[in-house]
Amino acid sequence: MSKLRVAVLGAKGRIGSAAVKAVEDAEDMELVAALGRHDSLDVLTSSGAQVAVELTTPDSVMTNLEYCVANGIHAVVGTTGWSEERLATLDGWLKTSPSTGVLIAPNFSIGAVLTMKFAQIAAPYFESVEVVELHHPHKVDAPSGTAQRTAQLIAEARRAAGSAPMPDATATALEGARGADVEGVPVHAIRLRGLLAHQEVLLGGEGETLTVRHDSLHHSSFMPGVLLGVRRVVDAPGLTFGLEHFLDLG
Numbered sequence: 628m629s630k631l632r633v634a635v636l637g638a639k640g641r642i643g644s645a646a647v648k649a650v651e652d653a654e655d656m657e658l659v660a661a662l663g664r665h666d667s668l669d670v671l672t673s674s675g676a677q678v679a680v681e682l683t684t685p686d687s688v689m690t691n692l693e694y695c696v697a698n699g700i701h702a703v704v705g706t707t708g709w710s711e712e713r714l715a716t717l718d719g720w721l722k723t724s725p726s727t728g729v730l731i732a733p734n735f736s737i738g739a740v741l742t743m744k745f746a747q748i749a750a751p752y753f754e755s756v757e758v759v760e761l762h763h764p765h766k767v768d769a770p771s772g773t774a775q776r777t778a779q780l781i782a783e784a785r786r787a788a789g790s791a792p793m794p795d796a797t798a799t800a801l802e803g804a805r806g807a808d809v810e811g812v813p814v815h816a817i818r819l820r821g822l823l824a825h826q827e828v829l830l831g832g833e834g835e836t837l838t839v840r841h842d843s844l845h846h847s848s849f850m851p852g853v854l855l856g857v858r859r860v861v862d863a864p865g866l867t868f869g870l871e872h873f874l875d876l877g
């Protein structure tokens with residue numbers, strides 16, 4: 628069987644360099660290009676890439692994806708910064724290239740995907756839910772894409788269950804003290820030397836709390852998800868948001 632021809636964008640970055648190695652080590656893939664900020668996107672077409680793994684920055688991702696979709700190159704995207712507006716723009720490009728697939732994965736690690744799933748299940752059963760994400764100090768954005776997605780899923784689950792708004796009688800003396808408000812769910816971002824990527828979902832009810840915590844201790848935690856995304860996206864035309872759609876999570 629022929630190998631999947633894969634390119635990595637953001638190849639010198641923290642996660643991009645790990646992805647380069649993971650693709651090189653995968654027996655069913657061939658790394659055909661490893662691009663940095665100043666490389667021409669035409670390398671993607673001249674190298675015959677079938678799938679681009681996009682691990683750059685929120686300011687670069689849209690230009691890169693526009694090129695990929697216009698040239699029928701599938702994409703697996705880990706880069707953050709996804710607003711409703713950006714998703715709609717990407718969806719519009721994909722309509723002009725209906726056989727091309729793009730996976731956007733707020734988090735590639737299985738534990739983080741499960742954290743989101745568990746939080747979604749638990750959220751309607753508790754009066755209060757808050758999300759705390761903790762990352763290394765070089766992270767480009769806050770809060771993390773994972774935390775925003777987790778909060779959206781929590782809010783969605785609570786709306787579907789008809790949950791009451793969360794009680795919060797605090798009068799804040801300093802702006803930001805209660806974190807960011809994502810659809811009514813408070814999200815707090817910690818940046819600390821020594822950390823990599825971590826998240827806690829704290830749920831509180833009468834006389835009890837439940838904490839769902841996930842820790843990515845090394846960038847290798849993201850690689851099985853990246854490779855799964857590459858293998859599956861070629862048969863998944865259109866936009867897929869979340870790695871859970873490529874996992875059998877029930």
Ligand SMILES: NC(=O)C1=CN([C@@H]2O[C@H](COP(=O)(O)OP(=O)(O)OC[C@H]3O[C@@H](n4cnc5c(N)ncnc54)[C@H](OP(=O)(O)O)[C@@H]3O)[C@@H](O)[C@H]2O)C=CC1
Pocket residue numbers: 636637638639640641642643662663664665682683684685687691704705706707708732733734735736766767772849
């Ligand atoms: N979904 C997931 O599971 C994960 C997602 N991420 C996300 O991935 C992104 C990257 O994170 P991280 O690796 O830590 O960041 P880094 O800053 O370490 O890496 C980003 C890399 O992309 C390069 N780059 C920027 N623009 C372009 C471009 N147009 N073409 C090619 N390369 C480009 C940068 O080059 P230069 O330095 O020259 O600017 C840099 O080498 C972030 O959005 C992060 O949140 C991270 C980990 C896991």
Ligand SMILES: O=C(O)C1=N[C@H](C(=O)O)C[C@H](O)C1
Pocket residue numbers: 707733734735762766767770771772773774823824825
């Ligand atoms: O920048 C990071 O490091 C990470 N970014 C992603 C996010 O914002 O959710 C995924 C993971 O948290 C690591």
